[in-house]
Amino acid sequence: MARCVLVVDDSASVRLAERVVLTGAGYEVLEAVDGQDALAKLAARPVQLVLTDLNMPNLDGVGLIRAVRTDPAHRLTPVVMVTTESEQARKLEGKAAGATGWIVKPFTPEQLLAVAARLLGA
Numbered sequence: 001m002a003r004c005v006l007v008v009d010d011s012a013s014v015r016l017a018e019r020v021v022l023t024g025a026g027y028e029v030l031e032a033v034d035g036q037d038a039l040a041k042l043a044a045r046p047v048q049l050v051l052t053d054l055n056m057p058n059l060d061g062v063g064l065i066r067a068v069r070t071d072p073a074h075r076l077t078p079v080v081m082v083t084t085e086s087e088q089a090r091k092l093e094g095k096a097a098g099a100t101g102w103i104v105k106p107f108t109p110e111q112l113l114a115v116a117a118r119l120l121g122a
Helices: 012-024 033-045 063-070 088-097 109-120
Strands: 004-008 028-032 050-051 079-083 099-104
Touching: 004 033, 012 028, 012 109, 028 033, 033 050, 033 063, 050 063, 050 088, 050 109, 063 079, 063 088, 079 088, 079 109, 099 109
Parallel strands: 004 028, 004 050, 050 079, 079 099
Antiparallel strands: none
16 A cells, blocks of 8 residues: 655645655655645545645644644654745744654755655655
8 A cells, every 4th residue: 555645735836746756656645735724634534744835825834733743643644844944943943843854945856755765664
């Protein structure tokens, strides 16, 4: 059974790029347009990894991570920020919320796959 990754980003082009890379490597991909949508998707089915943008409408990436970390079903699920933000203060905010890691956009397919493989043991 393929490992499932939830890609959360308000940009359709970023979601597409991540989906193409991950499905090409054999991962199953679910997509969400913001943090609220992601929480609904997480309630519907388990995933093994969440990749989320930071700046999104309705519920941003930090808010999403906080919500994931309070849910017993997902509190240990790895959550990686995939964002254009690279300031140390923002990284610390993400880490304090419970982020597992941080990838700065633009990313290479190799970066994305290396993180997924490391966190999913693939």
